[in-house]
Each structure stands twice: as C-alpha cells, then as structure tokens.
Amino acid sequence: MxxxxxxxxxxxxxxxxxxxxxxxxxxxxxxxxxxxxxxxxxxxxxxxxxxxxxxxxxxxxxxFLTPFAPFESHVWLAVRDAKDHQDFQRIRSLALGWLIRGYPRRVTALFQELISRPDLSFAQVCDEAIQPFMAEVGTAWREGRLRIGEEHMASQAILEALIQFSPRNRLEDPDEDAGRRHPVAVVGAMEGDHHQIGSMCIRVLLEREGWQVFFPGANTPVEEFAAIQRARSADLVCISTSPPAAGANMRRATELLREYYRPTHPYNLVFGGSRIRSQSVLSGDLPFRSVELFESAREFTDWVRDRWGGADDKAWMESA
Ligand code: B12
CATH class of the missing domain: 1.10.1660.10 (Multidrug-efflux Transporter Regulator; Chain: A; Domain 2)
Incomplete structure (x- = not known):
C-alpha cells in the first residue's frame, strides 16, 4: 500500500x-x-x-482525512467511490490491508466515517460495506491470509464502530410503563450462534430510528427473548441466525415462542441473517402479529418505517 x-x-x-x-x-x-x-x-x-x-x-x-495520515488519498478515493458511486470495493481493500498490517483502529475509524456520512444510509453501510467486508475477512481467513486472531480483531473493530452510533443520550425510561414514548424491541442472536455483528447492526439501526432496544447479544436462549419481551412489552422480537442451522433455528424459536406467547403482550417476530429466505418457518396457526424474514438491514428498515414511521415521524407515539 x-x-x-x-x-x-x-x-x-x-x-x-x-x-x-x-x-x-x-x-x-x-x-x-x-x-x-x-x-x-x-x-x-x-x-x-x-x-x-x-x-x-x-x-x-x-x-475528515487528517486522522488517516499518511493514507489520506486512499481514504478520499474509497469514500468518494462509496458515496458517489455506491461502490465499496476500495473501502474493503483498504480495511483488509490495514487489518493485515495491524491497524484495526483505522478500520474502526474508516467505518465510522462511512456511517457518519449523510449521503449514505446506516442500513446501506451495514449491507453494502460491513457485510461484504466481513465476508471478505472470512475468505481471507479460510485462505490463510488472516489469522483467527485477526478475524476476531476485524469483528471487534466493526462492533466498536457500530456502538459509537448508538444514541448515547437515551437511558432506560423508568416511566416507560406509565406512558410509552418509544416503541420497544428485543434484539439478539439465536442460542448457539456466536455471530454478533448482524444483530448489533439491527440494534443500532432501531435505536437510530427512535426505538428502545434491549440487547442480550449473541447466543441468547429463546426463553430469554420471550422473558424480555414480556417484561418490557416489546413490540418486536428480532433474532439473528446464521447458516447452516438457520432453518432449524427459526423453526425451533418459533415453536418455543408460540408456547410463551401471551395475547396481552402482542408482538411481531422477525428473523434475520444471510440467505435465510430459502428456509421455511413453521406454518399454520401462529399467534404473533406477524413473522417476518429479512436478509438485509435495508429491507428491514423499509418494513419498520412502513409500520411505525421513521426517526422523524412520531406516528407511533399515538398508536402505542
Ligand atoms: C466474524 C465471523 C465469525 C466470528 C464472529 C465474531 C462476532 N463477534 O460476531 C466467530 C469467529 C466467532 C465465528 C465463529 C464461527 N463461524 Co463464523 N463467520 C464470521 C464471518 C467472517 C463474518 C460474519 C459477520 O459478522 N458478518 C457481518 C454481518 C453484518 O453480516 P450478517 O450477519 O450476514 O448480517 C447482515 C444480514 O444478514 C442481516 N441480518 C443479520 N442478522 C439480522 C437480524 C435481523 C433481525 C435482521 C432484520 C437482519 C439481519 O443484516 C446484516 C447487515 O447486512 C462469516 C463470513 C461470511 N461470509 O459472512 C463467517 C461465517 C458466518 N461463519 C461460519 C462458521 C461455519 C462459523 C463457525 C462454525 C466456525 C467454526 N468452525 O468454529 C463458528 C460458529 C460459532 C457459532 N456457534 O456461532 C460460516 C457459516 C456457515 C455456513 N455458511 O454454512 C460463515 C459464513 C463462514 C463460511 N463461509 O464458512 N464466525
């Protein structure tokens, strides 16, 4: 480089x-x-x-280039391609190069720069920059170009970038039960699934849309999703699941959550992850308001905005 x-x-x-x-x-x-x-x-x-x-x-x-010295021109070109041409190839190569050279903080800073750009949506950065970058990290690991420790550092670098964009000013509201001011979600990854970045994307995305999110993170038992949903009267339960067990995981989670479901605490059940659309969920009489499957943050954002309104649209305040 x-x-x-x-x-x-x-x-x-x-x-x-x-x-x-x-x-x-x-x-x-x-x-x-x-x-x-x-x-x-x-x-x-x-x-x-x-x-x-x-x-x-x-x-x-x-x-914005000053902290990236001496790679200002690389960053400038990569960000320009991303924002003007929706092309994230340079971003991926730059981040992978930095990772191999031992600069994970630069990787965090680069993705922070992308997320903070008003010309790119948060969901787009998740789907078109973070997801393909991490897929490339996985390939580099499989091909022996990265060690497992470096793969872990890549995951950590991305998690650190994401968490910076979780709104810091919103603490849990003790009056939440008295008068709901935010729609509420429980977001995490399926029991046995240690992949955390997908669910972290969804957590931060919902928070940026004005949601209150309870985030048990990766490897969360299904019963815990049910318990948190009930305790917080959550409107949404979002479960991230990775291949190859995605189909079996979704069926098991649906089955268990159906048992725990209380009509007094209705909610929509959402599964997300790569290539999960090809999987079948339980059919038949399900009690949830709906069961949805998403492979991208972008489709999920459209669905959420359609139902609850966007960050600047407080329609849900009346409906809650
Ligand atoms: C990083 C990583 C890990 C890390 C995770 C660290 C962490 N803190 O998260 C570690 C090292 C722990 C790991 C472990 C394993 N991994 Co891994 N891992 C990856 C890797 C490289 C990146 C995953 C990632 O973070 N992607 C970035 C996020 C943003 O993408 P995403 O999860 O797809 O999320 C997007 C969408 O799917 C969607 N989405 C995701 N969740 C949700 C949820 C909702 C509600 C919605 C709406 C949308 C949504 O939106 C997101 C944004 O676009 C992938 C490679 C790849 N090609 O994906 C392999 C990969 C997922 N891992 C894989 C495997 C096999 C494993 C292991 C079994 C390896 C092993 N032999 O030990 C273990 C499994 C451990 C377990 N029980 O879960 C396989 C999956 C299996 C398959 N294809 O059949 C992959 C695909 C690698 C491969 N090609 O083989 N892994």
Whole structure:
C-alpha cells in the first residue's frame, strides 16, 4: 500500500466538501487567497489533494482525512467511490490491508466515517460495506491470509464502530410503563450462534430510528427473548441466525415462542441473517402479529418505517 498519491486533484466542490466550506469560499481562496489551484482548458479549477490538506493545516481546519495520515488519498478515493458511486470495493481493500498490517483502529475509524456520512444510509453501510467486508475477512481467513486472531480483531473493530452510533443520550425510561414514548424491541442472536455483528447492526439501526432496544447479544436462549419481551412489552422480537442451522433455528424459536406467547403482550417476530429466505418457518396457526424474514438491514428498515414511521415521524407515539 503506497503512502500517498500525490497526483490526486479535486474539483472546487470536492475541496469545499473536504474543508467544510461553501464552494464560493474555495473559489475566493483559489483566486489569490493562499490556495494554489490549476485551471483546466475548460476553465475549471483543479486543486491537488496534498495542496488542499496543507492549506487546511495552515489555517487550522480539521478535515475528515487528517486522522488517516499518511493514507489520506486512499481514504478520499474509497469514500468518494462509496458515496458517489455506491461502490465499496476500495473501502474493503483498504480495511483488509490495514487489518493485515495491524491497524484495526483505522478500520474502526474508516467505518465510522462511512456511517457518519449523510449521503449514505446506516442500513446501506451495514449491507453494502460491513457485510461484504466481513465476508471478505472470512475468505481471507479460510485462505490463510488472516489469522483467527485477526478475524476476531476485524469483528471487534466493526462492533466498536457500530456502538459509537448508538444514541448515547437515551437511558432506560423508568416511566416507560406509565406512558410509552418509544416503541420497544428485543434484539439478539439465536442460542448457539456466536455471530454478533448482524444483530448489533439491527440494534443500532432501531435505536437510530427512535426505538428502545434491549440487547442480550449473541447466543441468547429463546426463553430469554420471550422473558424480555414480556417484561418490557416489546413490540418486536428480532433474532439473528446464521447458516447452516438457520432453518432449524427459526423453526425451533418459533415453536418455543408460540408456547410463551401471551395475547396481552402482542408482538411481531422477525428473523434475520444471510440467505435465510430459502428456509421455511413453521406454518399454520401462529399467534404473533406477524413473522417476518429479512436478509438485509435495508429491507428491514423499509418494513419498520412502513409500520411505525421513521426517526422523524412520531406516528407511533399515538398508536402505542
Ligand atoms: C466474524 C465471523 C465469525 C466470528 C464472529 C465474531 C462476532 N463477534 O460476531 C466467530 C469467529 C466467532 C465465528 C465463529 C464461527 N463461524 Co463464523 N463467520 C464470521 C464471518 C467472517 C463474518 C460474519 C459477520 O459478522 N458478518 C457481518 C454481518 C453484518 O453480516 P450478517 O450477519 O450476514 O448480517 C447482515 C444480514 O444478514 C442481516 N441480518 C443479520 N442478522 C439480522 C437480524 C435481523 C433481525 C435482521 C432484520 C437482519 C439481519 O443484516 C446484516 C447487515 O447486512 C462469516 C463470513 C461470511 N461470509 O459472512 C463467517 C461465517 C458466518 N461463519 C461460519 C462458521 C461455519 C462459523 C463457525 C462454525 C466456525 C467454526 N468452525 O468454529 C463458528 C460458529 C460459532 C457459532 N456457534 O456461532 C460460516 C457459516 C456457515 C455456513 N455458511 O454454512 C460463515 C459464513 C463462514 C463460511 N463461509 O464458512 N464466525
């Protein structure tokens, strides 16, 4: 991995985005106020990335690239591909390269940068960046390019990035039972399933949508999902399950949860995980408000918003 691509140049609006100012300010700076710029034959300004970054440093402007030195150009290209072209290939290669070189904190920072981008949705980052990156980590481990410890560090790096985006300002509400202010969910992974990242994505996603989430995490016995649901009158029980046991897991969980179900505490049951759609759940007379299967965070978000409204839509306050 080369440290810096010194030939990389930006347009006026890309420079403005990087420096956090209006494009007209960049034009003013470029027209004699300290920012070196070239002009194309068509008269458009071109500013070298290294010039923009030195200018930022001189003026004390923090850019999102500053912490990534000396890989600013790699990160800039990777983030540009992600936000402008929905192409996460460079993100994956960069993160995998850093992991192999022993820079897991950079991996966390890179995914944090993606999640914080207003031009990318949280669900999209989960489905199109985190999921394929972790799949690549799995492949690299199988092919002997990564050690198991490095795979663990990749999982940890991603979990740390995700947890930063869980809203910190919402503690449990002691008055929750008196007057519900948030819809409530229980989210975790199936008993015997130690994969935690999928359910963590869903936990943070729901919290960002305004939900109160109880998160027992990976390897949660089905009875515990039932107990937490009942204790908290949760509207949703979300269970993550991985192949190859997904079908059997879903049938077992549905069977057990049916026994524990109380019509006084109704809820929707949701299963999620890769390639679970091909599996069958129990059919017949099920007591749940519905049983849903999702393979992506994006489809799940659409379904949640459709039923309960989005983060800015408080329709559920009346319906609760
Ligand atoms: C990291 C990892 C681990 C880590 C997990 C660490 C942790 N803290 O989570 C560890 C090392 C513990 C692990 C263990 C094992 N693993 Co593993 N693991 C992986 C790996 C590399 C990444 C999984 C991951 O985190 N993905 C990222 C998340 C975001 O993706 P996701 O879970 O699919 O979630 C997305 C969607 O599915 C969906 N979703 C997921 N859950 C939910 C829930 C709801 C409600 C909704 C709506 C949506 C939803 O939204 C998410 C965002 O897009 C995968 C490789 C791969 N190709 O996936 C293998 C993989 C899942 N593991 C596998 C295996 C076999 C195992 C082990 C059996 C290995 C072993 N021989 O010991 C054990 C099983 C342990 C157990 N009992 O569970 C297999 C699965 C089996 C299969 N394909 O048949 C995989 C696919 C690797 C492979 N190709 O063989 N693993």
């Amino acid at each position: 080369q440290g810096y691509n010194s030939d990389l140049f930006l347009t006026t609006s890309e420079t403005a985005d990087l420096l956090g100012v209006h494009p007209s300010t960049v034009k003013r700076w470029a027209d004699g106020d300290g920012l070196d710029a070239d002009k194309t034959v068509g008269g458009h300004r071109r500013i070298y990335l290294r010039t923009a970054l030195s200018f930022a440093e001189e003026r004390g402007i923090d850019t």
